[in-house]
Amino acid sequence: MASFLQALKSQVGRKILTGVTGVGLIIFIIFHLATNLQVFGDVHAFNEAAYALESMGWLLYILEAGLAVAFLLHAYVGISIWWRRRKARPRGYEKYQSKGGPSHVTWASKSMIFTGIVLLVFLIIHLDTFKFADPGTVILPGGGEARDLKALMLATFQQPIYAFGYTAVMILLGFHLGHGFWSAFTSLTMKHNRYSALIYAAGIVFALLMAVGFLFIPLYIYFGGGCEAALIQCQ
Amino acid sequence: MADTFTIHLKIWRQDGPDKPGKLVDYTLDNVNEHMSFLEMLDVLNEQIVAEGREEPVEFDYDCREGICGSCNLMINGRAHGPKAMTCTCQLHMRNYSDGDTIVIEPFRAKGFPVIKDLIVDRSAFDRIIEAGGYVSVKTGSAPDANSIPVDKSVADTAFDYATCIGCGACVAACPNSSASLFTGAKLAHLNRLPQGEPERKRRTVAMVEQMDKEGFGDCSNYAECEAVCPKGISISAIAEMRRNYVKAALAGDEV
Numbered sequence: 001m002a003s004f005l006q007a008l009k010s011q012v013g014r015k016i017l018t019g020v021t022g023v024g025l026i027i028f029i030i031f032h033l034a035t036n037l038q039v040f041g042d043v044h045a046f047n048e049a050a051y052a053l054e055s056m057g058w059l060l061y062i063l064e065a066g067l068a069v070a071f072l073l074h075a076y077v078g079i080s081i082w083w084r085r086r087k088a089r090p091r092g093y094e095k096y097q098s099k100g101g102p103s104h105v106t107w108a109s110k111s112m113i114f115t116g117i118v119l120l121v122f123l124i125i126h127l128d129t130f131k132f133a134d135p136g137t138v139i140l141p142g143g144g145e146a147r148d149l150k151a152l153m154l155a156t157f158q159q160p161i162y163a164f165g166y167t168a169v170m171i172l173l174g175f176h177l178g179h180g181f182w183s184a185f186t187s188l189t190m191k192h193n194r195y196s197a198l199i200y201a202a203g204i205v206f207a208l209l210m211a212v213g214f215l216f217i218p219l220y221i222y223f224g225g226g227c228e229a230a231l232i233q234c235q
Numbered sequence: 236m237a238d239t240f241t242i243h244l245k246i247w248r249q250d251g252p253d254k255p256g257k258l259v260d261y262t263l264d265n266v267n268e269h270m271s272f273l274e275m276l277d278v279l280n281e282q283i284v285a286e287g288r289e290e291p292v293e294f295d296y297d298c299r300e301g302i303c304g305s306c307n308l309m310i311n312g313r314a315h316g317p318k319a320m321t322c323t324c325q326l327h328m329r330n331y332s333d334g335d336t337i338v339i340e341p342f343r344a345k346g347f348p349v350i351k352d353l354i355v356d357r358s359a360f361d362r363i364i365e366a367g368g369y370v371s372v373k374t375g376s377a378p379d380a381n382s383i384p385v386d387k388s389v390a391d392t393a394f395d396y397a398t399c400i401g402c403g404a405c406v407a408a409c410p411n412s413s414a415s416l417f418t419g420a421k422l423a424h425l426n427r428l429p430q431g432e433p434e435r436k437r438r439t440v441a442m443v444e445q446m447d448k449e450g451f452g453d454c455s456n457y458a459e460c461e462a463v464c465p466k467g468i469s470i471s472a473i474a475e476m477r478r479n480y481v482k483a484a485l486a487g488d489e490v
């Protein structure tokens with residue numbers, strides 16, 4: 001076991017860690033988006049989904065702890081990779097350009113550390129805005145007193161700073177995933193010539209879906225005027 | 236002989252390790268499109284020697300036929316210049332036209348310290364090989380190779396990886412200065428052959444550790460290395476290196 005932990009500190013181990021935690025975060029954001037889209041469901045759908053989560057009790061705490069660990073580990077390893085990159089080439093080139101062809105040197109791949117740190121800062125603000133906020137409660141038709149996150153969401157995204165700030169961050173998330181999805185496959189040793197181009201393309205499609213899915217919500221609420229909007233049902 | 240033209244060069248000049256360096260401008264009027272890139276530099280050096288004002292530009296080469304891996308130059312920001320699967324020595328001036336400016340720099344990485352001008356010390360690669368890039372037992376002479384059956388596809392793939400000439404372009408072009416493609420290629424070559432298989436885990440761990448020690452960066456899957464590799468080594472080698480490394484680490488046995 002000691003040797004396994006030792007191995008995780010090596011270059012290859014760090015890569016496996018970014019990959020595993022990255023995939024964990026991908027799975028999380030898929031569920032997160034699916035939950036968020038409930039805001040377009042019937043009046044209570046979104047709050048019910050959130051309530052169902054909160055009713056999981058200790059299981060939720062375990063999942064949240066796992067998520068926190070994955071996030072922190074992912075950020076820590078990502079930052080350490082960036083730090084080592086600076087040390088590995090103390091003097092940069094006067095002129096540098098990609099050779100194209102099979103290369104995946106793109107704005108997305110070169111900016112993983114930037115988009116990543118934005119996501120980290122965003123996460124803190126995001127938790128403060130929603131998770132640790134007190135939005136008041138609402139009685140669900142099926143019984144139970146839930147936090148009225150839907151009202152909070154609608155109120156938050158009618159403020160331009162939130163609506164556009166979230167949109168910008170979600171575009172950056174798209175870029176992070178644009179390289180990250182493919183990269184994770186390769187990090188987790190699944191690179192195969194035959195499927196490589198396919199996985200890369202799938203990654204871009206996935207990144208687009210996630211970015212558009214997430215940013216549609218704040219923009220729609222902002223321009224639709226919250227409860228006024230056609231797709232949103234309020235009490 | 237209408238084929239001669241003028242080229243402007245900006246060449247990195249550095250007196251020695253840890254000395255400051257800078258780009259120096261040169262103009263060469265009699266460049267012939269049939270010259271190789273290195274021949275063009277030879278002509279430049281003749282001109283510099285004839286003028287007698289400064290020392291000629293130091294650059295590395297040996298075979299000049301694309302097999303030794305010594306001719307490592309960063310040409311206009313690309314390792315080995317603009318053409319895919321081409322070493323600097325195999326690059327010809329017909330790829331340039333009259334009046335072009337070409338910036339030439341050494342391969343830059345902490346693991347490749349500059350010796351002088353454009354020459355870098357790539358002995359870090361030798362130490363990665365010393366860590367495990369060999370087979371420990373005598374496997375016989377050439378005819379004995381035929382006594383161990385090797386699947387044709389395995390032999391072919393091993394050969395593809397064995398074509399790595401250790402030039403270091405993969406490190407030079409990598410935004411992280413990672414040596415993963417070189418190390419991965421050596422591992423993918425040796426690990427899949429019956430002669431190399433028994434030492435697979437030990438070799439993988441030792442070579443990965445050595446490339447860490449030499450100060451090369453992490454791999455972020457940019458795949459720029461594959462784009463500049465004069466032998467077109469695929470980054471599948473890197474994925475395979477990770478797979479073997481994880482297997483070795485999970486097994487946790489004496490590696």
Ligand code: HEM
Binds near residue numbers: 020025177185455
């Ligand atoms: C929702 C949040 C996030 C998701 C879904 C996500 C996903 C991913 C994925 C899938 C990868 C590819 C992993 C690999 O190459 O093996 C990756 C890489 C990376 N992530 Fe994230 N990430 C997230 C947040 C963050 C945060 C908060 C940081 C903070 C610094 C960060 C920094 C990085 C960096 C630097 C890399 C590149 C690692 C490398 O150079 O190989 N990410 N991310």
Ligand code: SF4
Binds near residue numbers: 403404420465
């Ligand atoms: S993998 Fe390619 S670029 Fe890297 S050292 Fe070998 S031949 Fe050169």
Ligand code: FES
Binds near residue numbers: 303306
């Ligand atoms: S000089 Fe030998 S490969 Fe170019």
